[in-house]
Amino acid sequence: MGTLADSIPAAHARSAWAAGIEPLREAFPLHADKLVRAIAYSYIEPLPTPIFIIGGTPTTRDALADALAELAGEIERPHIDPLTFAGVRRAVVPGRPLVLTSAPHVSPRAPLSALDEIEIESFVSFATPLSKASALIIASSQTIQPLSAERSITIELPQRPRSLQPLRSLGSEPAAAGRRIIASYLQQNAPHLDLDPHGINIARHPDFAKPRRLDAAFYLGDTILSTLGLDAPAQPATSWLGEDDQIIWALREAVRYLLANGGELTDNASQTKEWVIGRTDHRYLYIRPTEALPFIRAAHGDPTLSIKAITTTLRRLHLIGTKTGTVTARIGGEPTRVWKIPADREI
Incomplete structure (x- = not known):
């Protein structure tokens, strides 16, 4: 320019x-x-x-x-x-x-x-x-x-x-x-x-709805201004995003926090570890909602946010591979309800 x-x-x-x-x-x-x-x-x-x-x-x-x-x-x-x-x-x-x-x-x-x-x-x-x-x-x-x-x-x-x-x-x-x-x-x-990079992908993606892309652009613009010390950042930082993406950001932050603080993902259905939050393979990431929910609520700032609301958002944004929401998968050798997220659709 x-x-x-x-x-x-x-x-x-x-x-x-x-x-x-x-x-x-x-x-x-x-x-x-x-x-x-x-x-x-x-x-x-x-x-x-x-x-x-x-x-x-x-x-x-x-x-x-x-x-x-x-x-x-x-x-x-x-x-x-x-x-x-x-x-x-x-x-x-x-x-x-x-x-x-x-x-x-x-x-x-x-x-x-x-x-x-x-x-x-x-x-x-x-x-x-x-x-x-x-x-x-x-x-x-x-x-x-x-x-x-x-x-x-x-x-x-x-x-x-x-x-x-x-x-x-x-x-x-x-x-x-x-x-x-x-x-x-x-x-x-x-x-x-x-x-x-998630915000950039949404803002530039030609197949996403324009209001969603605009909200991501506002979010990134807010990040630019606050990072450069020109304006105070939004509180919370994700408030410029659309409601669905605010939930996805909270889920992503919660999973990162869990993995950084002792939570673990198993590599197969029978493997056990001390604090299992889900498992992963080359095709899917399986996250246990009951383990993640308190941390998603904390990241989102809404203590009433429900598993159903999060599941609905994941389904609406095509971030889970099932139409029914949570599915049953074996983790740590036991059946449990999980979000089944395709590995090529980063949360």
């Missing part, structure tokens, strides 16, 4: 964060945290969906779009004339943000708006040029269908801002300069961080 600027000290970046992001939070308190995490993610992978800014007034829409453009590392905004779908595709530079403050014109009789058309194209075609932009940000007076809004980052602004002063602060030169410094800092550091 352009040429790296001179190395930016962490303390300088933190000061820039206060100057550039706090006005964004003040002006758009309901949306800022999600958006800055999305933009942070865009420095390691293209966002899985566009960002649409609708509602409000031209002033508020453009103010938010411009602030995000600065944060996303926009170098120069292309002039697309005429503004057509083909022109938008041609304007995409892979790995760089594309920011528009209007959308291509469509006939008033058209069943879908330009935003719907763009969302659908990015949804059905992973190879579209639109998916190559690090972030595709469009502010428009056009409307969007609920399904398209659900599958994208759609920010609907109130018709009138509560006050113009936050917008003035947001658009001030110190705030804009702060966001540009943060962009350079993210550019030079984010690609080199050691991030959760």
Whole structure:
């Protein structure tokens, strides 16, 4: 994404964060945290969906779009004339943000708006040029269908801002300069961080549902910002993930904790050990829910989380190889109920 600027000290970046992001939070308190995490993610992978800014007034829409453009590392905004779908595709530079403050014109009789058309194209075609932009940000007076809004980052602004002063602060030169410094800092550091590979796999996987991919992108963006010392991490750290993935993360953490603290997996049905939490072979991992449940609850933060709820999540995400949930397997020479997880589907 352009040429790296001179190395930016962490303390300088933190000061820039206060100057550039706090006005964004003040002006758009309901949306800022999600958006800055999305933009942070865009420095390691293209966002899985566009960002649409609708509602409000031209002033508020453009103010938010411009602030995000600065944060996303926009170098120069292309002039697309005429503004057509083909022109938008041609304007995409892979790995760089594309920011528009209007959308291509469509006939008033058209069943879908330009935003719907763009969302659908990015949804059905992973190879579209639109998916190559690090972030595709469009502010428009056009409307969007609920399904398209659900599958994208759609920010609907109130018709009138509560006050113009936050917008003035947001658009001030110190705030804009702060966001540009943060962009350079993210550019030079984010690609080199050691991030959760499970989260990356979900966020980039073209076959996963867009809301799930977006939640993983927010989670990774949160990790980027907290690791670089720019913003406090979410509590718990997995709270940006979708509900199902929060459970899977807790299960994974629980199994790791058990194995690190004396829990063992046997290699066959008859082998016994002091504290057996399951067994493994070249095809499956068999985990005893009764052994893991207290630790999953602790990792998840929900003392009422049930084996049934965890099993339902595993089945919904195709992480267990049976439709019935738990199955009977012999562990330590005795039959017991287990989650039978295919070895090629990492929990």
